[in-house]
Structures are given as C-alpha cells and as structure tokens.
Amino acid sequence: MPISLEEVLKIAHLCRLEFDEEEAKKFSEELSKILDYFETLQTLDTQDVPPTFHAVKLPTPYREDEVKSFDNIEGLLANSPKVKDNMIVVPKVVKSPA
Amino acid sequence: MKGTTITEFTIKIALEMLEKGEISSVELVEETFNQIKRFDPEVKAFLHLFEEEALLKAKEADEKRKKGEKGSLLGIPLSIKDNICVKGHPTTCGSKILENFIAPYEATVVEKLKAEGAVLIGKTNLDEFAMGSSTENSAFFTTKNPWDLERVPGGSSGGSAAAVAVRMGIGSLGSDTGGSIRQPAAFCGVVGLKPTYGLVSRYGLVAFASSLDQIGPFGLTVEDIAILLKAIAGKDEKDSTSAAVSIPDYLQVINQNEKTKFTIGLPKEYLQTEMDPEIKQKIEEVVNLLRKTHDIKEVSLPHTPYAVATYYIIAPAEASSNLARYDGVKYGLRVESSNLIDMYKKTRAKGFGKEVKRRIMIGTYALSAGYYDAFYLKASKVRTLILRDFLEAFKQVDLLITPVTPTPPFKIGEKITDPLQMYLSDIFTIPVNLAGLPGLSLPVGLNSEGLPIGLQIIGPHFREDLLLSLAYQIEKMIDQRFVPPLLKS
Known part of the structure; x- marks a missing residue:
C-alpha cells in the first residue's frame, strides 16, 4: 500500500511533526513497506470478534473526586521551559483587540 | 569482603552476608561503583549515576540494620531504567525532548524499593521512549553487550540488562511493552520478568503504550526475581489499572514447589518459526531434560503469525x-x-x-x-484472537515454554536501517504483552560463539507463582552461572 508524499505530510501535520522533503520521501517508502506488512491481518475473518483494548479485565475503579495537594510545585515548574509568577508562559493564541 | 568476589553476589547472598555482618552495605555499594568505574566506560549501561547519594543511603542502611530494622532489600544496590521516575533525578527516556527533565515525584515502584531499604545507584540507558530492541535508538549512546562489545545488549531495557550482567548493581527495574525486559535479559545472560499486566503499578513509568506497558525486575537468579517482585507488586491507588490481587511470598513459594510436577505446553507455531538453529536446539535440550519429571504437551496458538x-x-x-x-x-x-x-x-x-x-x-x-x-x-480484534489462543492453551497446560529471541545478540548497526527486521526480532515476546500475560526470560546456555541463549516461560494471568517455580527448577537443573568473559579478565 503505497503512501504518497502528500499523505506523509498530512499525517505529519496531524501529529505535529515536520520533515524536509528528503526525510518525507524516506518515510513514505518505509511506511509503505510497514503498511504492506500489516496487510496480513486482512486475511483473517474478524466480523464476529469483539475488540480487546485491555487484556486483563478489571472492573472500572471508582473513587471520590477529591482535590489532593501536591508537595513539589517548585519541582514541577522547574521542568517548564518558561515560567513567570508560577505560571507557564506560552505563545499568544488569541488576537489582540483591534 | 572476606574472599567473596563481586561476581558471586546475588541479592539473596548479599542479604545473608549483610545479616551475618560479613559485609556492610557501604562496602557493597563501594564495590559496585568500583565495578562501574572499571567497566561502564566500555559497556555504557548508565545514563546517570548517584554515587554520593548511594553511599549515604548505604550508610543509613547499615545503621538501620544495626538497630535491628528490617527491609527485604535493606542495603542492596539496584539500578532503574531511565523511563521510571526517581524523584530529584533526571528521567530522560533516552530522549532529547526530556534531556533536562528532573522527576518531581517518585514512581510507586521506586517508593516501594526505597521503603524496603534498597540503595539506588543510577539510571540505565534505553531506546528512546522504550521504542527499540537494541538501545541504538537512545538519543545519547548505544549500550554494548558485555558478552561481546560489538553486539547490542538488546532493548529497550538494554542498559538494565547489561548493568546486571556486569554486576554494576545486583538487580534492576526495567519496563516491557513488547519484550523490552525479556529480550535484553536473553541477550545479556540474566533473568528478566515481565509480570502480568496490572500486577505492578505503572505510576511514574513514562507511558509508551498504556495497555501493554509493564514494569518488571532484572536479576541474576530466579530467587532474586522472586525477592524483587514481592517488593514491587501490589494494588496502587495511583494506577487504576493495577489489580487488587494478593501477593504471595514468591521466594517461599518457589522453594515449596521445588519438586512440583507441571504440565508444560510447547506452542508448535513458535517452533515452526524461522530461528537460529542453536537456539532451537538448546530449547529442545532443556525440554527433553524436563520430560523426565514433567508432562510435556504440544499446544497450538494459531494466531501467532x-x-x-x-x-x-x-x-x-x-x-x-x-x-x-x-x-x-x-x-x-x-x-x-x-x-x-x-x-x-x-x-x-x-x-x-x-x-x-x-x-x-x-x-x-x-x-x-x-x-x-x-x-x-x-x-484490536486480532488481539482478541491472540488472547483466546492463550486462554485455550492454559486449559490444557500450566505453563508454556518458548524461545525468547529468534537470533542471538546481533551486531551494532546490523538491523538499525531496516525497521521491519528490527520489529520481527520481538516475534516471541510480543504475543505475551498483547495478552497481558506474565513472561520470564531465563538464561539456559551459551552458543558456539559464547553468546547467551534465553528460554521464555509464559504463565496464565497472575500466576507468577507457577512461572517462577518452574524457572527455579530449570535453573537448578541447568546449574550454570553466566558470567561474561569481560569480568574474568
């Protein structure tokens, strides 16, 4: 199943990656080969088979929705790329009012 | 250390000697760091070392022991794969994207090890985000196989497996999503266990594939795996997929089961898979020895391919x-x-x-x-079929035996350019994760080039007791110690 260069770039955009043309070309070849390998699954009849998302069946665990304090806020924020007044600084996502 | 060389240490032996006062934890940890200084520049198993802190913790452990305090791992030096959070230390996952990340909290398994008195010595190398079978995908460097420095140690937990093989720490924790504990254990000649999905809390393990990931121990012997598993297993409020099952004293169980007879299944599809003839022969040899005391049955897992x-x-x-x-x-x-x-x-x-x-x-x-x-x-539907295959097989047999890898450790650079070839090296370990089962890799021999061969035992969900019992019997039957030639030089 060949994957076109455009498709590679479309998927890359969906998962927020970017490639130069040479990388994208290489990816389209590799992904095509890997997807070909996946074709083997299509030979199985799974019409009446339910999907498994977790192999070990456990009942849904419920708990009280309580706020608990975390004792190392400093340590958390120390990993942030940019912090101001205990808040994480990000690029502006809203337009300034005209 | 009164004539005991570092290659003779296991967790169990070290604990006995600590208890008798024949060594101190400080001595044990110092000796561990001597080993690291001697061999790690070549093997490159570690991304980060905590020497100062480890010596301090060792001293504390010795003081606790003097006061009569207990801990199932009191004073024992262990390493942790660098995708498991140890508070205050880097957790890079072998990735540039987390190069400067310092864990702000403790993984539950780390909390548990510390509560038992373990001394953490450092964080081990891995394929980036545990994706790989050789550590070649680490953004920092490739770990070498201690048995042959031109070969890969396996992956993704290659750093942990290599560290234990070189006795740079006498145990380690890794993670296994498709074989990342068992394959490197096989390649490095150590024991590695992927527990049942849900037996060990994943809180603090950096997520790769959440329905498949599981933390598990590396050790030099099955007894050591039993000790480590007991320490880390159990329900955790912080991981909603951890299971509320009772955790037996595995060490006691394997000793009680020393002579227990099992019905062991050989999945025919595994033996029909193309593999290295020496690996196939070694597995058959072990199975033939087991025939004397156990029932061996051929079973079918038709969806293996x-x-x-x-x-x-x-x-x-x-x-x-x-x-x-x-x-x-x-x-x-x-x-x-x-x-x-x-x-x-x-x-x-x-x-x-x-x-x-x-x-x-x-x-x-x-x-x-x-x-x-x-x-x-x-x-996800085919996953159901694979799971059903195993559940059917476990109606007929107690445990399954298979190879761990289709090839011996490969050369660095040999497979890195062909992703599909690399993926196929996980063929015997992947079904276990898809089905959420426990699987253990046990070293059972060396090939003609002196490289280790691993045997995989697969058990039903939450039957680590049976799994470890059979592994312990095989280990005794084979009665061989696996020490890389590097350590004898």
Missing part, C-alpha cells in the same frame, strides 16, 4: 496519543516560535528521534479517519 503486525499497529497507536504531551508547553524541550502550531512542530521535530517519529506517524495513520477500522480496530 499475526502478532507482530497486530502489535505494530496497537503500540504505535497508543504511543502517538501518549506522546502528544511532548509539545514544548508544560515541560521538556521547547523550540521557541511566535506561532503555537509552529512551536509544537519545531519542538517535536527537534526533540524526537527517528524511530519515535516513525511510530508516531504509524500510530497517527492507523487512528486517522478512514483508516481506523482497517488498522486499529482490526488489530
């Missing part, structure tokens, strides 16, 4: 979702840009390595509109 394809859809699908969090916003690397989308893309393009990008792409594709049914849903 579909496992690798199933896995390489499900695992990347889950990974593409889990790794969405590395966006340059909250923590980790950020490549600045005035445009938010551009910042995401530039950060991820720079921070992730090739294999991680490949899997994010595969996963995103398999989940994208128009392909979800054909790929992700289809794979």
